[in-house]
Amino acid sequence: MAAGDIRIEAVSRIYGSRTGDVHALGPVSTVLEAGQTTAIVGPSGCGKSTLLRIIGGLDRPSAGRVVLGGQVVQEGLTGIGVVFQRDLLLDWRNVLDNVLLPAQLQKRDAAWARTRAMALLDELGIGEFALRHPWELSGGMRQRVAIARALLCEPAYLLLDEPFSALDALTRDQMGVLLQRVQGAGRTTSVLITHSIPEAVFLADRVLVMSGRPGALLDDIPVPLPRPRRLSMREEADFAALVRRIRTHFERTGVLTG
Numbered sequence: 001m002a003a004g005d006i007r008i009e010a011v012s013r014i015y016g017s018r019t020g021d022v023h024a025l026g027p028v029s030t031v032l033e034a035g036q037t038t039a040i041v042g043p044s045g046c047g048k049s050t051l052l053r054i055i056g057g058l059d060r061p062s063a064g065r066v067v068l069g070g071q072v073v074q075e076g077l078t079g080i081g082v083v084f085q086r087d088l089l090l091d092w093r094n095v096l097d098n099v100l101l102p103a104q105l106q107k108r109d110a111a112w113a114r115t116r117a118m119a120l121l122d123e124l125g126i127g128e129f130a131l132r133h134p135w136e137l138s139g140g141m142r143q144r145v146a147i148a149r150a151l152l153c154e155p156a157y158l159l160l161d162e163p164f165s166a167l168d169a170l171t172r173d174q175m176g177v178l179l180q181r182v183q184g185a186g187r188t189t190s191v192l193i194t195h196s197i198p199e200a201v202f203l204a205d206r207v208l209v210m211s212g213r214p215g216a217l218l219d220d221i222p223v224p225l226p227r228p229r230r231l232s233m234r235e236e237a238d239f240a241a242l243v244r245r246i247r248t249h250f251e252r253t254g255v256l257t258g
């Protein structure tokens with residue numbers, strides 16, 4: 001499926017609760033360009049996950065709308081891959097059968113799906129674990145399975161909600177490198193929520209910085225670093241300058257001190 005843009009049009013979300021309404025998000029308006037990876041960073045509770053869920057049709061905005069490649073988002077859209085912090089693998093299915101799940105739900109050709117699943121697992125370095133069960137794998141390996149599952153049906157959109165935040169620092173770095181390898185340059189429009197500013201810069205073509213709740217856009221930062229990105233680039237001056245620019249927002253608003 002070809003990548004399309006993501007138009008976020010005056011989206012806001014207010015959650016009703018017994019103790020009063022919570023204005024969680026917005027209004028937020030922007031266009032995420034087709035084929036790009038956009039990272040969203042912001043203080044805890046500012047509505048990042050809410051925005052991602054609305055983009056994916058997993059939650060509805062209180063006002064505004066999201067349009068994916070010309071189609072207004074509603075429940076049941078296909079062509080979207082999602083990876084959450086928790087991998088949500090099914091423990092009773094082996095790795096390969098977990099990856100194949102979306103193809104089975106979408107009734108895709110079984111032989112095609114199997115070939116693609118194995119190719120993805122190989123690219124992610126876990127092909128030899130295809131017949132193991134999730135409970136036999138480390139956290140980083142499980143998350144690689146979740147990524148393979150999300151990408152199996154070649155989604156036009158990939159939504160990543162803090163996918164690496166439960167992993168140790170070394171594994172996390174490795175996952176960033178692997179993710180950009182399998183993402184398929186230009187073929188997927190990706191949105192990444194992360195708490196790590198260096199991770200946002202490393203993986204994204206553009207970083208959006210959100211304010212505290214209700215989350216609004218504070219800054220919109222292009223990341224013109226060449227691809228493929230290498231971990232050593234994080235020591236370079238232009239990388240550090242981008243990290244500093246983002247960090248300044250959090251220092252100014254008191255989210256980061258020291």
Ligand SMILES: Nc1ncnc2c1ncn2[C@@H]1O[C@H](COP(=O)(O)OP(=O)(O)OP(=O)(O)O)[C@@H](O)[C@H]1O
Nearest residue numbers: 015017022024043044045046047048049050051213
């Ligand atoms: N279903 C819900 N009902 C009521 N309030 C909610 C609901 N979901 C989220 N909220 C509130 O909306 C706000 C935004 O939540 P959200 O999870 O989108 O933030 P976030 O930026 O992703 O946070 P974090 O970085 O800590 O994961 C929070 O104050 C949260 O408590």
